[in-house]
Amino acid sequence: xxxxxxxxxxxxxxxxxxxDREFDSExxxxxxxxxxxxAVTVPDPIAGESVSTRDVDDISLYTFFFSHCKTVxxxxxxxxxxxxxxxxxDGYADSVLFLPMTFDPARDDGARLEEYAGEMNVSxxxxxxxxxxxxxxxxxxxxxxxxxGIRFEKDPMEDAEGYMFIHAAVILLVNEDGYVERAYRGQSxxxxxxxxxxxxxx
Amino acid sequence: MNRRQLLAGFAGAAGTAGGLWIxxxxxxxxxxxxxxIETIDAPGSPAGEMRVPTPGEVTxxxxxxxxxxxxxxxxxxxxxxxxxxxxxxxxVSVTNERLGETLTRDDLREWWQxxxxxxxxxxxxxxxxxxxxxxxxIPFHAVATPDGAITWTERGLTSEDTLRTAIQRAxxxx
Numbered sequence: 001x002x003x004x005x006x007x008x009x010x011x012x013x014x015x016x017x018x019x020d021r022e023f024d025s026e027x028x029x030x031x032x033x034x035x036x037x038x039a040v041t042v043p044d045p046i047a048g049e050s051v052s053t054r055d056v057d058d059i060s061l062y063t064f065f066f067s068h069c070k071t072v073x074x075x076x077x078x079x080x081x082x083x084x085x086x087x088x089x090d091g092y093a094d095s096v097l098f099l100p101m102t103f104d105p106a107r108d109d110g111a112r113l114e115e116y117a118g119e120m121n122v123s124x125x126x127x128x129x130x131x132x133x134x135x136x137x138x139x140x141x142x143x144x145x146x147x148x149g150i151r152f153e154k155d156p157m158e159d160a161e162g163y164m165f166i167h168a169a170v171i172l173l174v175n176e177d178g179y180v181e182r183a184y185r186g187q188s189x190x191x192x193x194x195x196x197x198x199x200x201x202x
Numbered sequence: 203m204n205r206r207q208l209l210a211g212f213a214g215a216a217g218t219a220g221g222l223w224i225x226x227x228x229x230x231x232x233x234x235x236x237x238x239i240e241t242i243d244a245p246g247s248p249a250g251e252m253r254v255p256t257p258g259e260v261t262x263x264x265x266x267x268x269x270x271x272x273x274x275x276x277x278x279x280x281x282x283x284x285x286x287x288x289x290x291x292x293x294v295s296v297t298n299e300r301l302g303e304t305l306t307r308d309d310l311r312e313w314w315q316x317x318x319x320x321x322x323x324x325x326x327x328x329x330x331x332x333x334x335x336x337x338x339x340i341p342f343h344a345v346a347t348p349d350g351a352i353t354w355t356e357r358g359l360t361s362e363d364t365l366r367t368a369i370q371r372a373x374x375x376x
Contacts, residue, residue, distance in 0.1 A: 031203055074269055078299070082327075085302035120269050121304040149203050188338060192328055 013179040015201045025180075029149035030170050032183040037062075037174045038147045042101060042132040045110035046124065051099065051132060054178055058097040058128075059201055061194070062172040064150045066104035067116040072169045072187045074120065076100075079171065079191045081122045084129060086195055093126050095202050101132040103140050103152050103165045108133055175201050236350060237331040239296060239324040244311045246320035254324065254331055255346030256292045260372045262365070264295040265332060265342040268305065268313045272359050276341045277317035283365045284321055291369055293321035298329045345372045 010017055011034040018033055025032035037060075041052040061080055065073035080098050087093045102108040108116075113131040117124050134140040137154075144150050152167035171189050173182040182197050184190070236253035243249035255261035264280055266273035284293050295314075299305055314323055326332060335344055339357040345368045346352050353375060354368040 026203065029203055035203060070271075078267065078269060081304070082298070082300045085300040085304065089300070089302050121299070121309075123304045126303075190329075 014181050016181045030183055031180045033180055035180050037178045040143050040147050042134055042143060044130045045133045046114060046131060057176055059176055060097045060099050060174045062099045064101050064144055066102050066165055067108050067112055076169060077120050079189045081120055082191050083195060088126055093128050096128060098129040099132055103144060105133050105136055105140055173197055235334050237334050239326055241322050241324045242307055244314045244323045247323040254294055255350050257350055258348050259292040260348060261292045261346045262369060263344040265337050265340050266295055267297050267299050267340055270340050273341045274317055276359055279362045281318050282362050287369050294324055296324040296326045296331055298326045298332050300327045345369055347372050347375045
């Protein structure tokens with residue numbers, strides 16, 4: 001399966017060739033190289049609109065987070081934020097859309113997400129950053145857990161914040177046609193690699 | 203995608219609940235030290251370039267980000283240790299945040315002033331230093347001897363005593 005297509009392991013729907021990895025896309029729970037982004041419609045609480053993933057015709061970077069997270073989420077959001085700044089500095093801010101989706105609709109309403117953008121130095125003015133917020137926790141479970149295959153579990157910690165989520169750390173690079181070019185997995189995403197991949201896809 | 207794996211193998215994600223602020227960058231780079239970085243004009247930090255670690259000097263390296271809350275606490279501890287060792291040891295704090303509209307040079311300088319930084323402040327937008335040090339999280343600290351050997355590293359908040367001991371060892375190593 002890994003050598004399907006022709007030399008270079010191409011896929012008619014992707015610009016990038018198959019990544020060097022030990023598994024095939026269908027082996028992992030989240031959408032991976034060559035697979036279509038799952039079809040969901042999720043509210044953008046800041047603009048008061050909804051985003052349908054299959055209607056997005058920009059190159060997109062998805063991640064899954066919650067704003068009260070103190071561990072991997074600032075890294076994921078910080079990585080996307082650095083890429084957003086790189087895009088603005090290099091004049092391609094209009095060519096990429098950032099779509100971070102929260103597990104935690106109860107706490108992450110529009111006001112909180114705007115505040116969080118400020119804390120993380122994310123620009124909402126560039127118009128290329130859209131927080132996505134499933135309507136309820138049950139909806140988040142359906143959209144993120146089941147449809148996107150990003151595993152998460154609520155951890156009822158007895159701390160000031162009340163609870164946390166344990167979750168997989170994934171960033172997805174999706175091309176203009178809605179196919180996944182890369183799924184970056186892990187707690188320390190390599191932003192330079194993502195920027196290089198983005199340049200190749202653009 | 204494989205639905206059957208949805209509920210399996212969850213353990214891999216458990217580490218994300220730890221107390222550590224994980225680094226923003228990959229761990230695979232093994233670029234050679236020293237790394238040349240740009241320093242910015244800020245208290246204790248002239249604008250220019252420097253090599254990290256600095257050849258010929260004991261160097262204390264602090265990797266941080268302005269969004270990292272523990273890094274603010276760490277600044278107090280670094281300030282205390284810098285007061286003791288700053289005359290004979292090179293200190294440098296480095297962020298891999300990219301500067302732009304939402305985090306400008308002035309913003310970074312302001313953060314530095316607010317947290318009483320008074321030593322070299324550097325930029326690592328390509329995360330070369332982070333990669334070369336194999337830093338899996340921030341705050342992250344390293345101490346190097348004058349010949350450039352990294353003699354100690356630690357991730358997460360580091361106590362003044364731990365820093366003192368690591369620095370003294372690097373000094374005694376001379």
